[in-house]
Amino acid sequence: MKIVGTRPHSLSPERLTPEEALRRAAVLQAQADALNPYPKPRGFVFKAKTWEDYAAWRKAQSNPRLW
Numbered sequence: 001m002k003i004v005g006t007r008p009h010s011l012s013p014e015r016l017t018p019e020e021a022l023r024r025a026a027v028l029q030a031q032a033d034a035l036n037p038y039p040k041p042r043g044f045v046f047k048a049k050t051w052e053d054y055a056a057w058r059k060a061q062s063n064p065r066l067w
Helices: 018-035 051-060
Strands: none
16 A cells, blocks of 8 residues: 655755755765675776777776776
8 A cells, every 4th residue: 555645854855954965975875885896996097099999998897886
């Protein structure tokens, strides 16, 4: 049975302060990072001479967070 109603005001996104929204986003991102089996990569630049070289490099990567 579906019950249609309204959200409690404490959970309503339009009632959040920017600080509270940022805090909730940081908590959510930390939880997502904890579940992710791939480590967060350090920043780097990959320069390929051709699009084919780039496609081959991308296909060879096991960590999907690199692209």
